[in-house]
Amino acid sequence: MSEGRLVLGTKRYSSWSLRGWLSVRLAGLDVTEEVIPLRQTDSATRIAALSPSGKVPYLEHWNVRIWDSLAIGEYCAEIEPALWPTDPVARGFARSVTAEMHAGFQGVRAAMPMNLGRENRPLAAGTPEAAEKDIARIDALWTEARDCFGDHGAYLFGPVFTNADVAFAPVVVRFLSYGVALSPKATAYAKAVRAHPLIEEWYKAAAAEPASWHVEAFETIA
Ligand SMILES: N[C@@H](CCC(=O)N[C@@H](CS)C(=O)NCC(=O)O)C(=O)O
Incomplete structure (x- = not known):
């Protein structure tokens, strides 16, 4: 049974999500991953419905809720010193x-x-x-x-x-x-x-994300 969930942004772009995900995986938390594509018309609403800061990563582990990558890192270190x-x-x-x-x-x-x-x-x-x-x-x-x-x-x-x-x-x-x-x-x-x-x-998971999640502003940086 999953111990909770980890909400992330597009793996191709979300550096803070990568941090939260790494700490969670290194600590061995058994949580379900949910990816919300960033910079889409409904991204802000979808993230705000879960995360109090309106940002990802957002972690729910049992009855604990954490919405910042460094706080997630500290929480994970309590489990994996x-x-x-x-x-x-x-x-x-x-x-x-x-x-x-x-x-x-x-x-x-x-x-x-x-x-x-x-x-x-x-x-x-x-x-x-x-x-x-x-x-x-x-x-x-x-x-x-x-x-x-x-x-x-x-x-x-x-x-x-x-x-x-x-x-x-x-x-x-x-x-x-x-x-x-x-x-x-x-x-x-x-x-x-x-x-x-x-x-x-x-990297592999990011490469498997749909092209429709790509954000022109990031892709066109010369
Ligand atoms: N200090 C926060 C920063 C989190 C952050 O800025 N996340 C970005 C994605 S990388 C976000 O959620 N942006 C909201 C959006 O693009 O709608 C942390 O460490 O978790």
Whole structure:
């Protein structure tokens, strides 16, 4: 029997949904997935009927309701503590970079909307300065996490894919879509995230979505 439901937006575009879904899957919650296509005439009404914030992801697990990807990540970590590193110093770093991602990097978000249908194609007009600044900061913090905590594994904090990797997974996807050049260490990290079976599963599900869900504004970015 399903333990509840996880409501998501179009997998091709919804970076916040990808985060919520990853935490839920990594914690092993047995919930039914519902995808509401974004930017359709009834999207806002359909999401608002369920999610108090009018946003996805939205999780119902038993009698618990959660409507923010980071809150979902924290809830999932109560069930699967490995979603945060065990060492307090690493955990402090992991929580900080996750919060930094959740609250920031508007330059990358604005210039490079997630689109899983776009493959290694840089922005025709070049990368805006605000996005370049974000990319440099993200590359630096991935490198620092890998150098300080990443021993014995390919992810930010080693062998376990934590909520920090969850937070940056959609960023990896963007960097791959927009052909962003990274340092060798950040490139290796991005490759490891892309190769994770759950990321592969999400790409496959996105590719199976109907073409009628495609949004012109995202598809026509040069
Ligand atoms: N801070 C929220 C942001 C969620 C968010 O902005 N979700 C977008 C989709 S990626 C959304 O639901 N947009 C509503 C719409 O497009 O109608 C979170 O972390 O979950």
